[in-house]
Amino acid sequence: MAKAGRFGLRLNYSEVERNLNVVISKVGRGTRKATVQACEDIKRLSLPQVPVETGSLVSTFYYDVRGSSKTGFYAELGYGGPKDRMNPKGKLVSEYMVAVHEDLSAKHKVGKAKFLEDPVREYAARFGPRFAHVIKQETGM
Amino acid sequence: MADLLSDLETFLMASNAVGSATVFRDTIRETEGMVIALYEYMGTTPIPQIDGATRAVQVVVRDKSATAAKEKARELYNVLAPDDSGIKYLTNERWCLLNIKQPPFKIKVDEEDRSYYGFNIDITTYTD
Numbered sequence: 001m002a003k004a005g006r007f008g009l010r011l012n013y014s015e016v017e018r019n020l021n022v023v024i025s026k027v028g029r030g031t032r033k034a035t036v037q038a039c040e041d042i043k044r045l046s047l048p049q050v051p052v053e054t055g056s057l058v059s060t061f062y063y064d065v066r067g068s069s070k071t072g073f074y075a076e077l078g079y080g081g082p083k084d085r086m087n088p089k090g091k092l093v094s095e096y097m098v099a100v101h102e103d104l105s106a107k108h109k110v111g112k113a114k115f116l117e118d119p120v121r122e123y124a125a126r127f128g129p130r131f132a133h134v135i136k137q138e139t140g141m
Numbered sequence: 142m143a144d145l146l147s148d149l150e151t152f153l154m155a156s157n158a159v160g161s162a163t164v165f166r167d168t169i170r171e172t173e174g175m176v177i178a179l180y181e182y183m184g185t186t187p188i189p190q191i192d193g194a195t196r197a198v199q200v201v202v203r204d205k206s207a208t209a210a211k212e213k214a215r216e217l218y219n220v221l222a223p224d225d226s227g228i229k230y231l232t233n234e235r236w237c238l239l240n241i242k243q244p245p246f247k248i249k250v251d252e253e254d255r256s257y258y259g260f261n262i263d264i265t266t267y268t269d
Contacts, residue, residue, distance in 0.1 A: 099249035102259065104180045104199055105169045118183045121197070125186065 023139060028069025030138030034131045035073045038123065039063035041130070042077060045119035050079075051100055051111035056087035060097075078116060144269050145196060145235075146179045152231040153177070158220045162202070162213065169203065175213060176203040193267040201248065201259035214245035214258035221262065237266035 050058040063077035080094040146166040162175040169178040178201040186195040204210035240263040248257040
């Protein structure tokens with residue numbers, strides 16, 4: 001017949017909490033890093049696809065990563081926006097960039113329409129594994 | 142089996158939204174009057190589980206009158222807007238899930254002062 005036994009477990013909650021907070025902060029930092037990385041990767045895919053006439057449109061690529069670990073991170077990326085500028089022909093990039101991006105009938109010596117949408121779609125399939133890789137690097141887990 | 146743009150044209154014709162406009166697929170040519178152009182562009186996301194893909198399509202209307210082009214684009218947009226189920230049959234065979242990316246917007250005005258209005262759609266359907 002088994003005898004009654006005693007089992008003791010001592011939990012140091014403050015240490016568990018501290019370790020969890022370290023991991024959460026690393027995941028946050030990794031998420032931001034992965035978001036910036038995604039913007040850079042999309043930029044690398046997009047720039048060679050931009051039609052070039054005066055070179056103004058291609059020079060206005062921008063991205064802005066906002067948010068925090070608490071709110072989540074998000075990125076805005078595109079052409080024009082805060083980098084909008086006048087081209088040598090006296091037109092603002094924002095005046096013609098939609099037409100250049102959307103006009104599928106236009107013929108370009110360099111680049112093509114959908115120079116941002118196509119790279120974003122192409123990258124979307126890769127984002128999950130890339131994100132996981134950065135988080136793994138950041139947390140060591 | 143017809144391809145996606147051909148099925149889309151058939152669907153729009155049957156809806157009477159096309160009217161007297163000339164429809165082109167994957168190109169737009171010089172012709173009198175209102176023109177509707179249907180393009181399929183890159184951006185395909187394969188879905189092997191259903192032997193299908195999400196395919197990117199652009200619908201464009203060109204006309205001398207900006208208002209007429211805009212109104213026709215809006216009419217086509219309304220015809221393609223999915224109902225509650227989200228599933229549409231373009232033909233008896235062609236099922237699809239439509240995700241219209243935005244309401245019609247002005248794409249450009251060309252050298253002959255013709256206005257182009259259009260919108261983009263993600264169409265999940267089988268491959269062809």
